[in-house]
Each structure stands twice: as C-alpha cells, then as structure tokens.
Amino acid sequence: MISVIVLGTGNVGTHLVHAFLKTKNVELLQVYSRKKSSLKFLEDKVSCTTKLAELKAADVYIIAIPDDEISNFSKHLHLKDKLVVHTSGSLAMKALKTTANKGVFYPLQTFSKNNHVDLSNVPICLETENEKDLLVLEQVASDISNHVYFIDSAQRKHLHIAAVFTNNFVNHIYKIGFDICKRHQIPFETLHPLILETASKVVQNNPDKIQTGPAYRKDKKTIASHLTLLSGDERKIYNILTKSIEKTYGKKL
Amino acid sequence: MISVIVLGTGNVGTHLVHAFLKTKNVELLQVYSRKKSSLKFLEDKVSCTTKLAELKAADVYIIAIPDDEISNFSKHLHLKDKLVVHTSGSLAMKALKTTANKGVFYPLQTFSKNNHVDLSNVPICLETENEKDLLVLEQVASDISNHVYFIDSAQRKHLHIAAVFTNNFVNHIYKIGFDICKRHQIPFETLHPLILETASKVVQNNPDKIQTGPAYRKDKKTIASHLTLLSGDERKIYNILTKSIEKTYGKKL
16 A cells, blocks of 8 residues: 655645545645645545644655645755655656755646546556656546546646647637627537537547648638738637648648 | 438548438439449449439538538539538538539548448538528438537638537647557556546536646646657647637636
C-alpha cells in the first residue's frame, strides 16, 4: 500500500483528495491546507492539518497549490528520501526546492469547483528524477486514472502551450461566436451542437482531416463578405486565422 | 401530409433524405441529383430522377447543393406557387432566382460522409417570404429536429460568421495543439479530455464565465516563456489571442 499526502485544497487538490478516498492500492494518509476552513468538509474523512510540522511520514507528497507559490512552499518540506511532486503543467520538475526526491504528477484537465470531473478519464503526466520513484508514481496514478503518460519537463512545457491553445484560446474563440450571436439577437444555443460535434470529431480524427470552411475552400467572396461585417479584434483574429488556414492547406492543393 | 423533394445528394442532402424517410408528417416524394450514381443507394427507397423536367409536384423543394451553384440552379425551377428553399448558412434568401415562393431551411451542423449526425439534435434555422410558408416549413423542420429557430437573412449571415469561428477556427486551433504535440513526441490523446470538457463546459455556461489561463490571469512570466518556444503563425496567433483575452477581461478587474 502506497501512502500519499495531498498538500493544498484548491480545485486540483480537492479532486485528488476525493479520488484517493476511493482508491484500493493508495492510502490517503493526510491532507494539508494553510486555512482551517478549507479542511472542514474533510475532517471526518481523513486526517487533516494546517501545520507543516505536523506532516506524517508518507511515501508521496503531492503539492497542489498555485504555480507561483510552489518553489517557496517546497523549501519548507524537509523530507529526505521521500518523494515530493507538484501538479503543475507549466513548471519544470526542478522548480521544486526540497531536499526530498522530486517528481511531477500533472493531471491534464480543466478543473473548477462547480464541475465534477471523473479523474479516471483524465490523463496524468508523470516525471521523476529516478526510475524507482517513477514506478511508485505510476502505481499511484494508475489507481485513479486509466490514462497515464510519461512526459518530461521539456515536453510538458510544450504540452502546456498546446493546452493553452486547445482550452484557453478555443474558449476565447467560443466567446467571439457568443458575442456575435448576442449582438444580433441569435440564441447561442443554435451553436451548441456544432461546438460539441467539432470537439467530438477532432478526438476521432486528426484536425487536418476535418478542416472545412471558407478559408479552407479559398472562398474569397465569402471571406470578403464576412470581413465587411467584422471590426476590431474580431476582424484581426478572423484575418490571421483565415491566412493561417490558407497557408496550411494551400500547398497540398 | 406535407410533401417534399430534396435536390442534391451531398452531405446535407443525404442527411435530409435519410431523416425524411423516417418522418410521420412529411412525405419524401422524390430525390433529384445530377449524377445517376449518387442516387443508386436510394432507388429502392424513394422515387429518384436526374432530370429537372421530371420533378413531381410537391409542397416544398429543398435545394442542397454547393453554395455557389444555388442561384444558377434555382433559375431552372419554374414552380409557381410552390415553396423553394435553400440550405445554405451563408446565402441570403434572395439568392434564390426562381418564380416560386422562397425560403431557407438551414441545418446548423458540420456534416461529413463518415460521421452520421442525428438531425433531431441539429438546430434548423428557417426563413420565408411569407407567414403561410413559414408555418409549412416549421412543420417540416419540427418533424426531423427538436430545435427550430426563425433566423432572417441578415441574422443568418452573422450566425454563419459565428459558426466559422466556433467550428472552422476552433478546429484550426486544435490543429496547432496537434502540431505542437507531434513536434515533441507527445500523444495528441493527452489533450482529448481537455478538448471535450472545454466544449461541454461552454454549452453549460457562457464562455466568459469559464475563461482561464495565463492571459486571463495576466501571468506575464508564463506568457513570455511560452512565446520564446513559438514561432511563425503559431506565435502570431498566440500573441493576438493573448492580447484579446487581456483586453476582454482587463476592464473588469
């Protein structure tokens, strides 16, 4: 039985705690949070503490706090021969400043307090300093998710950028569609099935196999007519994405 | 019983034909295609023709052919007192050059031959010249879809632009994520759950309620670090979308 302690009770920490409360091969030994109030809903389920000095001896310590606090926080973890991991997509493993062995346990999903996410479908990206720790971390990850990957710090940086595109930027493009609908008294619901189908298609096919639209068809007339109806950022973004699509698929024709 | 004829057997036409073959209150009287080979799979199910002169007398004629052929094609439909509609998102109703009554029957979804789409979940956007025809078209649409909207030509033009953003442009952003993964030997599957969750979240919330990421947080350090790893179109698109997100949410802070 591998014992883990989760440090932090934000969105990621909370999702991990709930997953570990149900695991068979991993024992959630303790949960740490700076604030006593954040631990209230957990106190009857697992040992809790607000003091680092009271941390128990566990195999793995999982830090789930904001990215910019991880380095400083990890300095206070004097846990020789233990494994300390962070859960950040954007930080390298060496951002951990602890005397312990280091690793990364990055669940690649967008978490929020209102949306429950089933971790069993969430890819967990692992990295460790040494092989032995990787085997331990793989056991922990496999107990909560069916999708475990080994991704080193350099790869993870690029993966994080790809996630910024496919999540943050895609959502901003949705926002533009939403704004256009709102301005013209069109219910945004008319676009819902299209949004879901586009996402569903891309997980079944490579995106270059399903690209369509005026830019892909080089339909100059429609593009020109659309541009007369757009202004500001929307026009700029329409233009740059249209040109990028034309460039991407132009050579193949 | 309202009788309809579908003209065209591309992706949209084929999906409509299959839907109308199952409807209770709408009778599919005939299917037209220029090419005999396109009708092969339908001949045992419904009356088919490759000659406009052989078109039967029906209540509604639904043109489902490429946008740039619709005007010319519709000139050949001499169907006084009948209703002729096109299925295009980007063309105005008046693009129809027929002596018949005009209308639009626009199913807002991305269709392809390999993906079967359940039309009952697809929004159908209707427009007609007169009220009487709108009632007829509404009956036809309601028989195949649970989501029927009245959208005039001006609105539909904007809706089509919104669809270009939320489908074509979103897919191109997916492509960038895909390319980044490929360059760094990361399986694109690691991003699948994120893509599906982002789409699922936006149909449950307005997109401005769920925006996250470095640009939203004004995390200059992460943005600068990402930009050093990007070049060309990817860098340009990262920059313009980051600035647009900063501008969109900057005022509210």
